[in-house]
Amino acid sequence: MLTAFILILAIVVFFADFRGMNRQSTVNKEIVFSSSLLGIGVILGVLQLFQVPLPSLMTVIEYVFRPISDWMTVMLK
Amino acid sequence: MTSTMLNACMRFIALFTAALLMTLTLSGCWNRRELNDMAVAIAIGIDRVDEQYEVTIQTVDPSQMSNNRNVDRFPTRIYSEKASTIFEALRKVTSKSSRKIYLAHLLLLLFNEEMARDGIKEPLDFLFRDHEVRPDFNIAVTRGYQTKDVLSIVTPLEVLSALDLYRSLNVSQKLWAPTAAVNINEMMVMLTNDGVEPILTGLTLIGDLNKGLSADNVKQPRPYLYFKFKGIGVFRKDRLVGWLNEPDSKSFSYVNNHVSSTVGSVQCPGSKKRFAIELVKSKVSREPSIRNGSPHMKLIVHVSGNVGEVQCETEINDKSIIELQELASEQLKSIIENSIQHVQSQYGVDIYGFGANFHQKYPKQWRQWRTNWNEQFAQMSIEVQMDYHLRLIGKIISPFGNNPQQKKE
Amino acid sequence: MNKTGITQRQATMWFTLYQLGSALLILPSSLAAYSKQNAWLSVLLTMILFIVLSPLFITIAKQMGDRSFHNYLTGMMGNVIGKTVMVLFLIAFPFLTFWLVLKDLSNFVTTSIFPETPPEAVHALILIAVVIGVRAGVTVIGRSAELLFFIVILLVAIGFLSLLPVLRFDYLLPMLEGGFKPIFHGSILLLAYPYLECVLYLFLVPDFQDASKWKLSLMKSTLTSGMIFLIITVTVVAALSEGVTANLVYPSYFVIRTISYADIYQRFEIVVAILWYITIFFRLALLLHVVTRGLADAINIKNANKLVIPLALIGFVMAKEVLPNVPSVITAFEVWPYYVFVFSLILPAILLMLGWMRRARGRNGTPT
Numbered sequence: 001m002l003t004a005f006i007l008i009l010a011i012v013v014f015f016a017d018f019r020g021m022n023r024q025s026t027v028n029k030e031i032v033f034s035s036s037l038l039g040i041g042v043i044l045g046v047l048q049l050f051q052v053p054l055p056s057l058m059t060v061i062e063y064v065f066r067p068i069s070d071w072m073t074v075m076l077k
Numbered sequence: 078m079t080s081t082m083l084n085a086c087m088r089f090i091a092l093f094t095a096a097l098l099m100t101l102t103l104s105g106c107w108n109r110r111e112l113n114d115m116a117v118a119i120a121i122g123i124d125r126v127d128e129q130y131e132v133t134i135q136t137v138d139p140s141q142m143s144n145n146r147n148v149d150r151f152p153t154r155i156y157s158e159k160a161s162t163i164f165e166a167l168r169k170v171t172s173k174s175s176r177k178i179y180l181a182h183l184l185l186l187l188f189n190e191e192m193a194r195d196g197i198k199e200p201l202d203f204l205f206r207d208h209e210v211r212p213d214f215n216i217a218v219t220r221g222y223q224t225k226d227v228l229s230i231v232t233p234l235e236v237l238s239a240l241d242l243y244r245s246l247n248v249s250q251k252l253w254a255p256t257a258a259v260n261i262n263e264m265m266v267m268l269t270n271d272g273v274e275p276i277l278t279g280l281t282l283i284g285d286l287n288k289g290l291s292a293d294n295v296k297q298p299r300p301y302l303y304f305k306f307k308g309i310g311v312f313r314k315d316r317l318v319g320w321l322n323e324p325d326s327k328s329f330s331y332v333n334n335h336v337s338s339t340v341g342s343v344q345c346p347g348s349k350k351r352f353a354i355e356l357v358k359s360k361v362s363r364e365p366s367i368r369n370g371s372p373h374m375k376l377i378v379h380v381s382g383n384v385g386e387v388q389c390e391t392e393i394n395d396k397s398i399i400e401l402q403e404l405a406s407e408q409l410k411s412i413i414e415n416s417i418q419h420v421q422s423q424y425g426v427d428i429y430g431f432g433a434n435f436h437q438k439y440p441k442q443w444r445q446w447r448t449n450w451n452e453q454f455a456q457m458s459i460e461v462q463m464d465y466h467l468r469l470i471g472k473i474i475s476p477f478g479n480n481p482q483q484k485k486e
Numbered sequence: 487m488n489k490t491g492i493t494q495r496q497a498t499m500w501f502t503l504y505q506l507g508s509a510l511l512i513l514p515s516s517l518a519a520y521s522k523q524n525a526w527l528s529v530l531l532t533m534i535l536f537i538v539l540s541p542l543f544i545t546i547a548k549q550m551g552d553r554s555f556h557n558y559l560t561g562m563m564g565n566v567i568g569k570t571v572m573v574l575f576l577i578a579f580p581f582l583t584f585w586l587v588l589k590d591l592s593n594f595v596t597t598s599i600f601p602e603t604p605p606e607a608v609h610a611l612i613l614i615a616v617v618i619g620v621r622a623g624v625t626v627i628g629r630s631a632e633l634l635f636f637i638v639i640l641l642v643a644i645g646f647l648s649l650l651p652v653l654r655f656d657y658l659l660p661m662l663e664g665g666f667k668p669i670f671h672g673s674i675l676l677l678a679y680p681y682l683e684c685v686l687y688l689f690l691v692p693d694f695q696d697a698s699k700w701k702l703s704l705m706k707s708t709l710t711s712g713m714i715f716l717i718i719t720v721t722v723v724a725a726l727s728e729g730v731t732a733n734l735v736y737p738s739y740f741v742i743r744t745i746s747y748a749d750i751y752q753r754f755e756i757v758v759a760i761l762w763y764i765t766i767f768f769r770l771a772l773l774l775h776v777v778t779r780g781l782a783d784a785i786n787i788k789n790a791n792k793l794v795i796p797l798a799l800i801g802f803v804m805a806k807e808v809l810p811n812v813p814s815v816i817t818a819f820e821v822w823p824y825y826v827f828v829f830s831l832i833l834p835a836i837l838l839m840l841g842w843m844r845r846a847r848g849r850n851g852t853p854t
Contacts (some may be wrong), residue, residue, distance in 0.1 A: 002606040002805070008100050009610075010799045016091045019084070021792060028793050034787055037796030044803040054807040057582055058818055065821040072824070076671040099614075107607070108600040208598050212744045214754070262726070263742055269729030437659035 007045045014038050094116065103254065116154075116176035120185040121241035123199060123200050123226025124478065125192040127160060132166035133157045133225045134178060135239050142236070144413035151292065155229050163203040170406060183214040184243040185260070187224040193310065194216035198268060203263065212262045215246050218310050218317065222280040227282060230302055233293040246278065249306055254339040255326035256306045268315060271447055272432025275312040276329070278321055281305055299413050310381050313426045313451070325416035332361050332376065332413065343405045345389035346397075354405050365434045367442065372453055374431050375460045380409065383469040388408075390474045397468055406465035417459050426456035491693035494703050496628030499635040499708035501687060504772050505680045506638070506714060507765030511594060511736050511758075513676060513715070514722040516819055517733035521672035525728070526720045527658075529674035533712040535673060536681045540708075543684055544701045547691050549841050551671060552602065556687045556783030563798050564841045569784050576780045579829040580686055581801070582771040583798050586803035586818075588612070591766050593812055598739055609802050612763070616770045617798045620778065621791045624693050627771050634764050641761040642714060645742045646721045648751070652723040652744070678823035681708065682830035689776045735812065775800065 014034075021031050047054060096336040104150040124135040134156045141152035148468040156174055160166035162269040167178050186195055186204065204210050218360050219227045228238065235241035256278045268273040281302055288294060289302020310317050321329060330336045335358045342351040355452075366373050384393070384401065391397050420428065432450045490502075517525035550558045591612060592605035596848030600608075619627050660668075684704060691700050722741050723731055731737045739758050746752035778797055782790035809815050 002604055002610075005098050005608065005612050006802060007799070010795060012094055014795050015089060015734045015793065017792060019087070023629075029456050029785060029791060030787050033787065034792040034796055037793060038799065041796050041799035041803060043801060045483055048803055048806065052806070056808050056810075057578075057816075058809055061825050062818060062821055065824045068824045072671070072674070073820075076667040107603040208601060211753070212740070213746045265730045266727045268734065270727060433656075437656055440660040440663040 003045055003049055007042055011042065035072070078412065087258070102164055105363055110179075112174055115179040116156075117182050118180055119153075119179050119182055120187065120228055120242070122187040122189070122219075122228045123163065123192055124189040124223050124225060125195050129159050130163055130166055130192075131157060131159045131225065132163055132170075133228050134167070134170060135237075136174070136178065139238060140473075144415070149402070151231075153184045153238065155225070155226055157452040160366060163200050163258060164207075174460045174483075180209045181211055182336070183210060183235070184412055185240045185246075186214055187227060188216070188277070189217045189221055189224050190218055190317065193277070193312075194219045196315045197312075198315040199433050200210040201261075201264065201268075203321075204456050205265065210261075213260060215258050215260050215262060216277055217246065217259075217280045217306070218244075218277045219429060220307065222282050222286070226286060226290070227280060227304065230282065230286075230289045230304065231292055233295050233303065234298050242280070245304075246306060248349045250330075251337045252339065254330035254336045255309065255323050255334055257309055257326075257330060260274060262389075269390055270430075270433060272427065272434070272436050272443075272450065273430040274426045274451075275315065276428050277310045277317075278306050279308040279310050279429065281307050311420065311424045311426055311428055313424070318368060318424055318426065321416070321420070323410050325419050328413040328416040329420075329428065331359060331378065331409075334359070334361055336337045339387065343401070343408050346400050346404060347390065347447045348390060350388040350390075352384065352389050352401060356382040358382075363431070363434050365431065365438050367439060368458070371456070371458075372431075372442075372446070373458045373460070374434070375462065377412070377462045377464060378413065379466060380406075381466045387476050389476070389478055393470055398470070402465055405467065406463045409465065410461050410463050414459065416462050421455045423458070425451050427451060427454040431457070488518040490534070490777070492624050492690065492725045493630035494694065494699040496632050497690065497694065498706045498710070499766055500628055500631035500713075500772070501684075501703060502710045502769040503631055503635060503765045504683075504712035505723055507681045507762070507769035508590070508603050509715060510718065510736050510765060511762055512590070512819075514731055515734055516816075517672045517719060518723060518728045518737075520675065521668045521734070522663070523723060523728040524661060524663070525656070525670050525672060525723055525731075525817060526716055527669045528676060529712065529716045529719050531669055531673040531683065532597070532676040533708065535598065535677055536708055539706075539771070540684075540704065542802060542831070543688065543704065545621075546834055546837055546841075547688060547700045548698070550688065550691050552692060552841060554779070554783055555694050556780060559837070562837055564606055572780055572784045573679055574703075575829060575833065576777050576784075579592050579778045579826075580773045580780075581797075582808070583683070584770060584801050585779065585808040587766060587769055587773065588801060589747065589809055590815070591763075592805070593815065594739075594759075594762070597766050605806065606802070612767060612770065613688055613798050615767060615775055617794055619767070621769045621772045624690065624775065627768070627775070628638070628654075631768060634768075634804045638764055639763045641757050642718070644743075645738075645754075645758050645761075646718055648745050648747075649721050649725050649741065651747075654723065654727075655724055657724075657727045657778075658720070663697075674823050675819065678826040678830070679819075684708075684771060684784075685834055686776050687832040689779060713831065733818075774801070 018031070018035070021034075044054065084466060089461070101166060114132075116136040116206070117139070118134045118136050120135040122135075124131040124133070128405065132142065134153050138150070138152050138154055141147065141150050141252065152175075156170045156186055158166045158169040160169055167180075177201040190201070192200070216280050232241035235244070246256060246258045249256045257276060259277055264275060268272050282289065282302055284302035286302060293300055294300045308320040309329055321338070327339070327341075330339075332485075334342055336356065339356050339359075340353055341356065342353045344351055353486065358379070360379045362377045362379070363376040364377065382405070389395065391400075400447070416427070431454060432443075432447070435446070514525065517528050521528045546558075553561065556568075556572055559572055562568065563571060588609050589605075594609040596603055596605055619630070671792045687700070689702060694703075718738060722737050725741050725744065726734075726737065734740050739755055741754075742755040742758050745754070774794065775798065778790045778793045781797070782788075784791055787793070800832050809818060
């Protein structure tokens, strides 16, 4: 619920920014990249609202680095 | 021109929407707590009843603490609930009370003796874990009575009985040694540290319980029922194993440097009468050492006291005061030695924290001893060395009315 | 023309607040779990290790000169590889840390202060402040660091010096029990979080009015925050004993809760929470600034401010996903140092070697 509010809020604020960008007719790149990043954010947010489990980077990190950590713990006992 | 105005308009609408959304959702309305939705708990008692916990809560009724109180209504309310965890019991209370219990002003936690013998670390876990509970309340064990009854009595000095109990415990720890005000911080340390075993003070009631539960208790100068802190309970790990009597409790306070001022009496030289000393400074330093591979502890007791009451027939001069000092010193030494021996032989539990001292000074040996430290403690040799000084004697020199032994010519 | 950037004093204060931010609340617990009562020795060892390792970063700063980190990276590694490494580095290190720090903050606030508040509210509130700060620029953040630094120091002093009467220094004995190994284990954690994140400060080198002042900022801030950590760790362990410290989730908050003198000087632990909020703000500001500036350079955009809001939104969403519960944070801490070493030791070492190789080739007359 709250996430939905924040998403809407972010889109609204971004819109204000967007108008500024459009007005100055600046580089297309800026508009493209910032909108696509916003799109990624909104999609992730909506996924989260629908309780879709998003992949977390930490599980990968934990998996890869756990052997090193265990080895160091044994070494430093 | 119009496009700028339109732009300004859009900006305004955007900002307004943003501000509105923010105030609606982020102003922290989730955790508001109205004062009249809270029942402030000042004491909790936990009894062991049929494998469950019976939790008794003493709460304050704030409107009865003000000047225009209704004399018929009492300022505290007692609620009692049974459940298998403390957390559940506290929430269950809302079925009887119109308010949620607020734990941040807790003054006192009481355990039933049966609960204490069963192990206190389980009920304490909730109080350690909850964020509302603060680490500044004291813990005690009730002897011979349920905590439900102890929390319901009407106390003579304060309107809130938990406040009376809390203050009495703190004051008596300072001024009369055989009690120990253990707060939850110290309990945590005693439970995790494997060189110390926990202790808790005992609380008992003296008098007629039925009369003490009503306001009649304080309607005349002598109350029918009053409370008394008595004895220090010895715990092994987290279970109560026994109680120390008064001299042993007193020397426990000495050895652990809890004493800030106390009074003791010693037998006069040459007669059965006694004289009283007020101790103003007491410090026991510990010197652990190893003799023949086993631990040995030397306690050096630095005590400084004043003569408070003399019933003896002697004159007080610089020779006799040395005599009194020797007698007092001998008595304190024997009290301390005997009590440590009592604890060693009767309970075999290191409540003084000697284990922690050995850990700090001899870590290598400690690693071997730590698994059965209580057995080591039970056989440890203790040496007590006294450094006792009597300094002041009060306003008068010799007791009035004594026959002068020798007149100075 | 005076380049609007950040003065050395402001940068020092910002870096100090950055380093305090992460470890103030959580680290005494992990340090005490590894090195027990010698946790303060871990702090000392960390400072020594950091001073030994700092030439790594100082040399890179010198080599960077006036270039931004991105230009330096592409100069070393070539355009395509440089940009790819940059983007991967940004997502994997500062952006991930951003999520973790947000999660830390909301965990703390919802555990200790507002249990019924959903974590999104905490995230959103602090992100609004961070977004405004980052869009305003480095100068503004530097100035606010200057202002808030003394408040933070004052609050730390009030909080921890009030504990002096109840400290028991025998809780710090025996020293060196178990030898150096546990102390070293603890110092690895402290080194990685927060000290080795100084590789992120390299992003700020071009903002200095004089690039050689960066080194001074770094050393001063490390020493200052190290001293503060030392005081805090000694105080916490001496007040609570190591067994209790290792078992508490937020030991510094708890230890300030125990202050109670004369029935009046008590119950001000929320002060520690405020100063943690301030330091977390500077942490989030630096991280978000690094990510936006780096990403903007990588895709060759002039104005990085346009990317701030989308990135903050992604951060807001991912902060909830990154770690599901508090015990997973505690276990993640065990592997986190080794992950950080990849980005903050291996990567700079590679960059240095490439730099030397290029210079050697340059000296041999081959044009680069």
